[in-house]
Amino acid sequence: MNNTEEIKDDDFQIIGKQLEQMESISRPALSYWEDAWRRIKKNRIAFFSLVLLGIYVLLAVFVPIFSPYDYAEQNSANLSAGISVQNWFGTDSLGRDLFVRVWMGARVSLTIGFFAALLNAVIGTLIGGISGYSGGKADMIIMRLVEVLYGIPNLIVTILVMLVIGRGVISLVIAMTIVGWIGSCRFIRGEILRLKEQDFVLAGKVLGVPAIVIIVKHLIPNVLGLIITNLTSAIPGAIFGEAFLSFIGLGVAPPTASWGILAKEGIKMLRVAPTQLLIPAFFICTTVLALNLLGDGLRDAFDPKLRGED
Amino acid sequence: MGKDMQQEVLIEVKDLCKYFRLSGKETLHAVEGLSFQVFRGETLGVVGESGCGKSTLGRCLVNLYDMTKGEVYYNGRNLKEYKKQPLKREFCQKVQMIFQNPYASLNPRMTIKEVVEEGIKLYHKTLDKAELEEKVVDLLKTVGLGKDHLSRFPHEFSGGQKQRIGVARALSVDPEFIVCDEPISALDVSIQAQVINMLKHMQKERNLTYMFIAHDLSVVKYISDRVIVMYLGTMVESAAAEELYESPIHPYTQALLSAIPVANPIAAREKEEIPIKGEITSPINPKPGCRFAGRCPHAKEVCRTVDPVLKEVKSGHMVACHLY
Amino acid sequence: MQEKMTDYILELKNVSFSFHTYGGVVKAVRDVSFSVRPGEILGIVGESGCGKSVTAQCILKLNPPKAGFFEGGSILYKGEDIVPKTNQEMRQIRGDEIGFVFQDPMTSLNPTMKVGKQIGEIIKKRKNITKQELRHQVIDVLEKVGITDPQRRLNQYPHELSGGMKQRVMIAMALIGNPKVIIADEPTTSLDVTIESQILKLFQKLSREFHISVILITHDLGVIAKLCDRVLVMYGGKILERASAEELFYKTAHPYTRGLLDSIATLETDKNAELRPIDGTPPDLFSPPIGCPFAARCEFGMNVCHKKMPDEVELSQEHKVCCWLQDKRAPRVEELFQKEWSNE
Secondary structure (H helix, E strand, O other): OOOOOOOHHHHHHHHOOOOHHHOOOOOOOHHHHHHHHHHHHOHHHHHHHHHHHHHHHHHHHHHHOOOOOOOOOOOOOOOOOOOOOOOOOOOOOOOHHHHHHHHHHHHHHHHHHHHHHHHHHHHHHHHHHHHHHHHHHHHHHHHHHHHHHHHHOOOHHHHHHHHOOOOOHHHHHHHHHHHHHHHHHHHHHHHHHHOOOOOOHHHHHOOOOOOOHHHHHHHHHHHHHHHHHHHHHHHHHHHHHHHHHHHHOOOOOOOOOHHHHHHHHHHHHHHHHHHHHOOOOOOHHHHHHHHHHHHHHHHHHHHHOOOOOO | OOOOOOOOOEEEEEEEEEEOOOOOOOOEEEEEEEEEEHHHHHHHHOOOOOOOOOOHHHHHHOOOOOOOOEEEEEEEEEOOOEEEEEOHHHHHHHHHOOOOOOOOOOOOOOOHHHHHHHHHHOOOOOOOOOHHHHHHHHHHHHOOOOOHOOOHHHHHHHHHHHHHHHHHHHOOOOOOOEEEEEEOOOOHHHHHHHHHHHHHHHHHHHOOOOOOOOOOOOOHHHHEEEEEEEEEEEEEEEEEHHHHHHOOOOOHHHHHHHHOOOOHHHHHHOOOOOOOOOOOOOEEOOOOOOOOOOOOOOOOHHHOOOOOOEEEEOOEEEEEOOOO | OOOOOOOEEEEEEHHHEEEEEOOOEEEEEEEEEEEEOOOOOEEEEEEEEOOOHHHHHHHOOOOOOOEEEEEEEEEEOOOEOOOOOOOHHHHHHHHOEEEEOOOOOHHHHOOOOHHHHHHHHHHHHOOOOOOHHHHHHHHHHHHHHHOOHHHHHHHOOHHHHHHHHHHHHHHHHHHHOOOEEEEOOOOOOOOOOOHHHHHHHHHHHHHHHHHEEEEEEEEOOHHHHHOOEEEEEEOEEEEEEEEEHHHHOOOOOOOOHHHHHHHOOOOOOOOOOOOOOOOOOOOOOOOOOOOOHHHHOOOOOOOOHHHHHOOEEEOHHHOEEEEEHHOOOOOOHHHHOOOOOOOH
């Protein structure tokens, strides 16, 4: 309480309401996205994960460009060398520089992980959105179809697709998408079902806003945060999937490097040069961990329940 | 509205029923056999306790729900015809709704400008950016908000302000009939008065017709010309507001009126309440007979077996009760 | 009515309670003092965000433990300060000494547990009693809150009960430990008028017949008028006026109380007259005004109101008000406080 200010007699004049200072809002306008960004920045673990992933992406882009070595260049004079000034991560059993191969592999692994997850999210959102919004018969048919697909083990479908369309980055993405979208589809459908009964959607309907505009302008923006969170959490699954398939020989074809292939090759040399396995394993683990932690952070940042109302 | 004035019927509701199928055997009878008229320029109040079907009725009238049975005519044309284009376009411009919960009725990802201009954009496609903004600013001004609120998001406003934005959105298409679905029940008392005054003012200025749905009987009396009392999906009584509050006929209306909390200690403590037993029963698969019979202090045998019909006991005063 | 300090069962002295939020510290309750007598019904009235619920919850430390914290003050229950008490000790007090009834009975009951068991749980852990005795006690308390056929109700799940029934069960849960005080936070807000009046009668019975003090938090002046012996009017985290119900309504002294009374539409309100709302919105409690929190919305606002919070002025034994209009230097606007009451 401020007692320093003196009270004078003429302070007792009725001046009435002082409403101007009231209807104007003093705090700066913060959109949902700005607010979420502010929260992510405050969350140290999530922010650190984001920075780490950013560094990995930059290295994946620039190391293969500026490195003196080519990722496929073999050097029989320098097989399975240890860590040195010339070869920061050493060389593999064919004498290829591991540093450039790790970041070349990062390109492949991250690309596959990101695009597989993105494609899953897009297809899932589209189908889930339509299913949830239209309701009734369309919803029932789509959901039964989804349940049938859900019943088939993922791995079998993926392996079959890889066998049919051949090995490669694109076929890997396709194979992982064919079964991957189901999770996000169910999730988005649930969210849309909840949202479409909200008053603001009804208000749009009463105004005569066309269905497609309602989906795009009212529904999707309200689930976008959740979609992004889901996407982030889906990338590690895709990276692991790629690593696994490459490891059993169904992923990308050598000499293309990916973290899974590097690990596969490394395991052969485990007794001689354990770094050949440990280094790619380290990057797989940290990337997956960072993505999961970032996903958690995003969930907190986007969760409307934690947003202070006033 | 003078009583002798030739009153033009805007909406005619005939035997409106709305059921919701819950499962194979269970059907929720949300609205059962409602018939009434809404006259142009009046405010028709609809009161009843939660679960009595008053919100369902409102949503049927703005074509959000398909009716199970019955007909509704708007300006002489069946509501079903308004479901398809090009008539749908016309209907959406004439009939609007204000929602109960100001926190849920604005899209949290849209700025206030986007919320209010959405309707204008749909029906005035030729407007350029500046004209559009001018219209939005005008609308916001009529509900007491300023230009600096345009780029703000809903969560930055208080409940009362949000409700005013909801009103601006409804007015954006220049409607002639607005269903107000409990527009003030989520607001603080001091704010309720702001919104009610505004609604009344708008009505005078734009010759609007309102259907005002609420559970607060005092407010309904203040704002309405005529009042319908609903109980479990049925209409138990309807009359001009003054008449209904001065001489309620149906035992339910009487009990409801006697239970209103009065902000006046002496009157509140001396006021005699008509005790009614129990609580509102379930509207799922209702049995025949008066829905209120189980709680009614005057119930007779006939009340439990035969549906009461709506009778006109005095001019303009309708009641559905076997006692009259 | 001459009473000594020790006649109060519960006393709050200069309690301030705040919350940490993302946006900063919210000063929800600021320097609030009041006391409760045995067997009386004390109403706390105010609008949402005025701090009335926080006040009620902080007595029993029901606020989220990390976010909410006391900035000062003491809460004396039977003369003993309960602010420094540990969680363990508080658990004893909740239930046995002070009961709490929440606003929403729908979300406060465990949907997977039978009603009788939920009520019994509360005392089972603390008191060594046989199953039979426990059952008896639960049936007793259900009868006390006016539930017919308690034997059958015992074995029902919450979803089988109607809203009013659930609220009765909530009250039974608050009553089972034989508390001396019951705090009810908007107990009838989610109920219909006909049910509301039944529940209010129940509170009246608890106070008159069983001599339990009831702290009733509400935004509804009608509920206050019907039930309460004394009333506190809260705004912006502060108590602006306190009085007996009659004095509050008939000798209103604070412009905010007046505004509240004027803004409600009653059955007597003239249809052609405009309602008189309180313009503006409540203050931002992130940075509460140094002066009177109501100053900016007050018809009779003066410069001094923005500069300093007025001290409490005693108008009569029961009636105290915080308003600069009571100061000798302020202009007399008493005539503006007169209102016509139809029963006078």
